[in-house]
Amino acid sequence: MEQSRKIGWYGLGSMGLFMAINLHNKLKAEGSYLTYSNRTLSKGEVLSQEGAKPKNGITEVARECDDIFLMVSTDAVLKGLISEMLESDVDLKGKTVLDCSTTHPDTAAEVAGLLQAAGASFVASPVFGANTVAQAGRLLFAMAGNQEAIQRLEPLIVGVMGRKIVNMGENARDSVLLKVTGNVLLVVFLEAIAETQVLAEKNGLGTKVMEEVIFENFGPVLGGYSRRMTSGSYAPKEGNAGFSVANTIKDAKHALRLAQDLDVRMPALDLATNNMLSAKAYGGENLDGAALYGVLRSQSGLPFWSNESRQQ
Structure with missing residues (x-):
C-alpha cells in the first residue's frame, strides 16, 4: 500500500x-x-x-x-x-x-x-x-x-x-444490498432465540442448558446472540448497549422497505421489528437489539427485565 x-x-x-x-x-x-x-x-x-x-x-x-x-x-x-x-x-x-x-x-x-x-x-x-x-x-x-x-x-x-x-x-449499491439482505437473518435469529429462551425458562428447562445446546448445535454466532439476552446485556446495568435497538430497528426497516418495493413478504422480520419497537418504547434508548427478549418475556408473564439486566 x-x-x-x-x-x-x-x-x-x-x-x-x-x-x-x-x-x-x-x-x-x-x-x-x-x-x-x-x-x-x-x-x-x-x-x-x-x-x-x-x-x-x-x-x-x-x-x-x-x-x-x-x-x-x-x-x-x-x-x-x-x-x-x-x-x-x-x-x-x-x-x-x-x-x-x-x-x-x-x-x-x-x-x-x-x-x-x-x-x-x-x-x-x-x-x-x-x-x-x-x-x-x-x-x-x-x-x-x-x-x-x-x-x-x-x-x-x-x-x-x-x-x-x-x-x-x-456498483456501491450492491455491497449495501448484500448487507441489508443479510441483516434479515440477524434480526430473525434474535427473534427465534428469544422465543426459544423464554419457552425454556417457562417450561423449567432453564436458559443455561438451552444456551449450551445453542452454542454446541449452532455455533458461537447464535450462541453469542443468546448470551446477549441471558447475560442481561440486552439492557445493561452499566454503560451503553453493544448494538443499539434503534440501529437494529433502522437496519430492519431498510430490509422491510426493500421487500415492500419488490412485493416480498417478510412476516418474521416484521414481527421482530415490532417487538424491538415495543422494547424501545418500554425500556428507552439504552437497549441492545436483543431487547425483543424483554418483550417476549413480558408477553409470557415474566418481567421485561431479567435478574441479570438493569431493573428499569
Missing part, C-alpha cells in the same frame, strides 16, 4: 471505536498514525493516548487525509458528513471515502454519485459482525466501488479490522 497516503476515520460508536483502534495499531506498527474525529471527540481518548491524531470534525479529517473511513449510525448522519465535506473548501480530488455503515442501498448510490462528481472515489464497505467481533478484528467486509481503492486498502482491512472481504464489484 502507498505509505504516503494518510488515513482518516470518523465515527467512534460501539463498532467504530474498536475498528479505529485496530486500524491505528496497524498504522502505528508501520510508523504512521490514524487521524480521527467524532461528534463527541472525547470518545477517542484511548486513540489519542496511543498516538492517533484528533481533529475537530470531518472537514479537518478530509483536509489532511487521502483515505477516509466512516462508521456512523444513520443515513442522515452519513449524508450530513458528505454534504459538509462537499460544501467545504477541501479539494476532494483523488481522495477515497469508505463507508462502513449500514445504510439503504439508494443512499450508497446517491453518496457515490456526489463524491464522484467532486473527483473523489467511494467504496461502500458495510460490515457483518457484532462489537465483540469488531474488537477481535474479525469482521466480514462487503465492499463495492472503486476497485483500485479496494485492492490498495486491503492490507489495512484483512487481518486488521476484518477476516475477509466480499468484493461486490464496482
